Amino acid sequence: MKVTTREARSVNPIARQSLPDAIAVELRERILNGEFKDGDPIVQEAIAEEYEVSRMPVREALRQLEGQGLVALKTHKGAIVTSMKKEKVSELFDLRALLECDILARALPHFGPSDAAAAQDFLNQLEGAYQRRDTAEWGKLNWQFHRSLYLPANRPETLSVLEGINIQVERFIRVQLVMTGAVAAAEREHRDLLSLCTERNPTAVDYLRKHILDAAKLPSSISA
Amino acid sequence: MKVTTREARSVNPIARQSLPDAIAVELRERILNGEFKDGDPIVQEAIAEEYEVSRMPVREALRQLEGQGLVALKTHKGAIVTSMKKEKVSELFDLRALLECDILARALPHFGPSDAAAAQDFLNQLEGAYQRRDTAEWGKLNWQFHRSLYLPANRPETLSVLEGINIQVERFIRVQLVMTGAVAAAEREHRDLLSLCTERNPTAVDYLRKHILDAAKLPSSISA
DNA sequence: CTACTGTAGATTGGATCCAGTTGGCCTGTC
DNA sequence: GACAGGCCAACTGGATCCAATCTACAGTAG
Incomplete structure (x- = not known):
């Protein structure tokens, strides 16, 4: 029952993902790879420097990963990779x-x-x-x-x-x-x-x- | 092994939630209440002003709500409340x-x-x-x-x-x-x-x- | 020698500032 | 009068700066 939604998916939506999304994908990959293991802390500044961005997009990326259950955020203590018992x-x-x-x-x-x-x-x-x-x-x-x-x-x-x-x-x-x-x-x-x-x-x-x-x-x- | 650790888990860990968390709770409540309805846009600046904080904690709160499926974020277009068909x-x-x-x-x-x-x-x-x-x-x-x-x-x-x-x-x-x-x-x-x-x-x-x-x-x- | 305390470094939390994008309005031209 | 194009306001995205908090270590008192 499609009703011709605008949906400019003509060819390629230029794949414009925001920096936080891109970083989230990157970090998720590294967690899934096992590069970051169980209780490993993920330091905002280190990641930011690594990708040559500021800490802000990293923070939002970490929020996303928290929502996916890959990291746990504790206030003033940073993010650590969740366990996989x-x-x-x-x-x-x-x-x-x-x-x-x-x-x-x-x-x-x-x-x-x-x-x-x-x-x-x-x-x-x-x-x-x-x-x-x-x-x-x-x-x-x-x-x-x-x-x-x-x-x-x-x-x-x-x-x-x-x-x-x-x-x-x-x-x-x-x-x-x-x-x-x-x-x-x-x-x-x-x-x-x-x-x-x-x-x-x-x-x-x-x-x-x-x-x-x-x-x-x-x-x-x-x-x- | 340390035995005399502070052990502040006594009764109540003072329930210190960060600003983003608090704002997320608040916004979620307002969405659940129906104050924000289906396609309603949620403007960062308006929320920030309302709670007298900067836009940053609001942005992180919106990320959380996105993870819970309550809002949808589109780059450079902001957040809108998801539908409930x-x-x-x-x-x-x-x-x-x-x-x-x-x-x-x-x-x-x-x-x-x-x-x-x-x-x-x-x-x-x-x-x-x-x-x-x-x-x-x-x-x-x-x-x-x-x-x-x-x-x-x-x-x-x-x-x-x-x-x-x-x-x-x-x-x-x-x-x-x-x-x-x-x-x-x-x-x-x-x-x-x-x-x-x-x-x-x-x-x-x-x-x-x-x-x-x-x-x-x-x-x-x-x-x- | 042990346990507490205070201080310094590291790291996160939040605010402010600047840049880029979006969308509407307005004008100019056909 | 209608449409194209440009301009402007509003808003989001990202960077930088400052404040608050945690951790580790060293120094001191008992």
């Missing part, structure tokens, strides 16, 4: 299973050929990233692939919540990627999952649940 | 049902007398707020009560997600409070729910689901 990881994967199964069940009846094509596209890129051992790219694409399966459900709020959860989970997944050989299995599962979705087979939901919960229990914890 | 409300209540039922099921086996007492306390306050027609307080206490039922599950991440959802839903609930007489029913349901939890009756979960989904479908939308 195994109970937390376990709970986050449980949440993923609960929410992603629910939304997939809602998406299945509306899953069409164009959706399948989009998902397949991500799947191909995913394989490429795996072969290049590009963990950062793999993590992003993994979520993009999953997301593409859920898009037909037309549930923006659920997707938004899931996006937040996946950002956190990514810190864990990246470690998995280098630690285990389970990724090949994941790729196969992804293909199977897409097949089931394409034929709108309701067992896709159960398959997805298993896929998510299996991924949760490989290593014991991201950090000692 | 009925599909969104409906989806948020579905999410509540899904997540709160799951967490309640996990909490029930650990639900003890002290938990019941805490919940009962919130219930009493809730009734008082209702009689005073204090919608702001009622909304907060409603969540506090629900939360107290879920605490024994020991699932901080799920609670965190639910907290975010409930903040958004509160905008809707407050309108309900003045528009419908369904609150008395909600109070009765709360008492029944607490009884079921106290005796660890598994049907509490189904009762909760009905309680949440019923609340969702009273008015059609918060704003035209």
Whole structure:
């Protein structure tokens, strides 16, 4: 029911993200990479100097990361990277299973050929990233692939919540990627999952649940 | 090991919240109240002047509210209050049902007398707020009560997600409070729910689901 | 030797200042 | 009279400056 919204998304909105957004992306990447670990403090001035900006955009970036649960801000004490204990990881994967199964069940009846094509596209890129051992790219694409399966459900709020959860989970997944050989299995599962979705087979939901919960229990914890 | 550390955790850490936090709380309240409605712009300078502070803490407060999904920030265009369409409300209540039922099921086996007492306390306050027609307080206490039922599950991440959802839903609930007489029913349901939890009756979960989904479908939308 | 205290350096919090963008209004021209 | 283009006010984005707070260390008293 699109009504020709103005939406100047013609070609490229020139990608004009503000400095705080850009810095937030940068810092998030470094946290997900593991460059900043558990209790590490993130000093405003150090970051500001590093990117040759003032401390202000850094402060706003940290606020954003706080909202995403990646850092904790204490007044007059600065930002420290939040912990990633195994109970937390376990709970986050449980949440993923609960929410992603629910939304997939809602998406299945509306899953069409164009959706399948989009998902397949991500799947191909995913394989490429795996072969290049590009963990950062793999993590992003993994979520993009999953997301593409859920898009037909037309549930923006659920997707938004899931996006937040996946950002956190990514810190864990990246470690998995280098630690285990389970990724090949994941790729196969992804293909199977897409097949089931394409034929709108309701067992896709159960398959997805298993896929998510299996991924949760490989290593014991991201950090000692 | 230091034993004689100051240990200022005695009773009250003086609750020192920073200016951005305080302003965020204030603005959130005004958005939930409906003082700022759907597409309303929130001008940094106006807010800053109003609270007699500079624009900077306001900017950080707006970042926080953005993270909670209450406002949308566009570069060089400022902040506008996010919309609250009925599909969104409906989806948020579905999410509540899904997540709160799951967490309640996990909490029930650990639900003890002290938990019941805490919940009962919130219930009493809730009734008082209702009689005073204090919608702001009622909304907060409603969540506090629900939360107290879920605490024994020991699932901080799920609670965190639910907290975010409930903040958004509160905008809707407050309108309900003045528009419908369904609150008395909600109070009765709360008492029944607490009884079921106290005796660890598994049907509490189904009762909760009905309680949440019923609340969702009273008015059609918060704003035209 | 231990425990408290005061001071200095580092770091964050907040205010003020300047630059860049947006959007509306106004004028000039066809 | 209508439309294009430029100008101006309002607002946001970012930088710099000052104040408040925390931490660590050293000095001193018991």
